[in-house]
Amino acid sequence: MIQDLRKDGAQRRENPDPHEKNRPVPRIILAMVSLLLIWAVSYIFMSHPNDDASLGDSRTMATLEGKPGAKAGGAVDGAQIYAAQCIACHQATGAGLPGVFPPLAGSEWVLAKESLPPSIVLHGITGKLTVKGTAYDGSMPSFKDKLSDAEIAAVLSYVRSNFGNSAAKITPETVKTVRDGSKDRAQPWNGDDELAKLKE
Known part of the structure; x- marks a missing residue:
């Protein structure tokens, strides 16, 4: 009997074992989340994404769409x-990277007769190529499947009239003639060995 009383007294002095109760989310949190949700929905409906362009950065749809390409009948x-x-290898200045990528500025290959630059861009180059007295041993990819005749003509005309260069523009017709004349070629040009013959 005494032991039971002691045991009962000891149990009363101890705190009950912790257990999980049904505690709902505090009402203040629910109210804040509800207000935030209402504000977000209201903001979506009240915003005007088609406001006057002068309030933004002033770009028009024509600017965002870019210049039309040859396929659209516009200038390239x-x-x-x-x-x-081209800029990754030949750089923004057209000076290339010494010992790695040849320069386009003052390059005899760029300034050569009109049929040679398209041949190089269409089929690419591998092996040793001498530019302005310096030998480069690398490779240039082929762009025949990547660029149209008009695009090749435009980029070559740009290169031949920039970086201190002054040579005649190349027309899409010239590029087409070169493409048709070398359509069976599957390999890039072998640097000086093959291109020197085309230079003549």
């Missing part, structure tokens, strides 16, 4: 093609 931007396809 040679500078834009150069920036997208």
